[in-house]
Amino acid sequence: MANLDSIFHGLADPTRRAVIARLAQGPAPVSELATPHAMALPSFLKHLKVLEAAGWIESEKSGRVRTCRLRPETAKLAEGWLGRQRTLWEARLNRLDAFLETIDDEGDTDDS
Amino acid sequence: MANLDSIFHGLADPTRRAVIARLAQGPAPVSELATPHAMALPSFLKHLKVLEAAGWIESEKSGRVRTCRLRPETAKLAEGWLGRQRTLWEARLNRLDAFLETIDDEGDTDDS
DNA sequence: CCATTAGATAGCCACATGGCTAACCTTGAT
DNA sequence: ATCAAGGTTAGCCATGTGGCTATCTAATGG
Secondary structure (H helix, E strand, O other): OOOHHHHHHHHOOHHHHHHHHHHOOOOEEHHHHHOOOOOOHHHHHHHHHHHHHHOOEEEEEEOOEEEEEEOHHHHHHHHHHHHHHHHHHHHHHHHHHHHHHHHHHHOOOOOO | OOOHHHHHHHHOOHHHHHHHHHHOOOOEEHHHHHOOOOOOHHHHHHHHHHHHHOOOEEEEEEOOEEEEEEOHHHHHHHHHHHHHHHHHHHHHHHHHHHHHHHHHHHOOOOOO
């Protein structure tokens, strides 16, 4: 697992998001993950390491092929944090609405 | 608005997440946002600029006070992307389940 | 055994990030 | 008019990030 810092940093790059999107449809070997991306393999491997360190993916080598798969729990951590903020935000808006209605009930105060 | 790169990069730092969490409870001036964080103001301002460039917050200066507020649409973009990946992932698991049931239906094939 | 395939490691480079201090500019209060 | 408060700007520095090439190892196919 990893902290939110590395989890969100993992998402802050189109190559890495593309890898996650690809792996959401099932595991794949490194070379297959790499082909859509116009960069040298070592550069791409760095992205995979970032994702693995963040807990987004896990991988296993069998023979000379390393197969990567997604760890969906990590997405839950990310969605969880975002959801909690949204909850706070919405609660605040509800309180605000309630307050505004209170003002309505009191009628206009500064109108000649 | 901004792209997913900067949106997620905005979240990849505890100071910035704390600012977002604070602003989810309502707008606040820069100095109030800064006080909980043990760093010089200019350093903190950089974080605010990252958040503003990413579309996470907007701010307005009146007199010598700049007030910041959250832009919750941005959270929707982030949650939206994550949600779409989860949808793909779950669809894939459903197909996998269906496939495994297919195998069950066919009975054992290699059992003497 | 030899060549090929799949990936790993090392090292280099340019630029971005995240922190700092010092100096500056407005606005507000006295 | 002056001083304090609230930012803002400019510049410095160390480290991180994202790309590259060159080289290396370990499996596999012929």
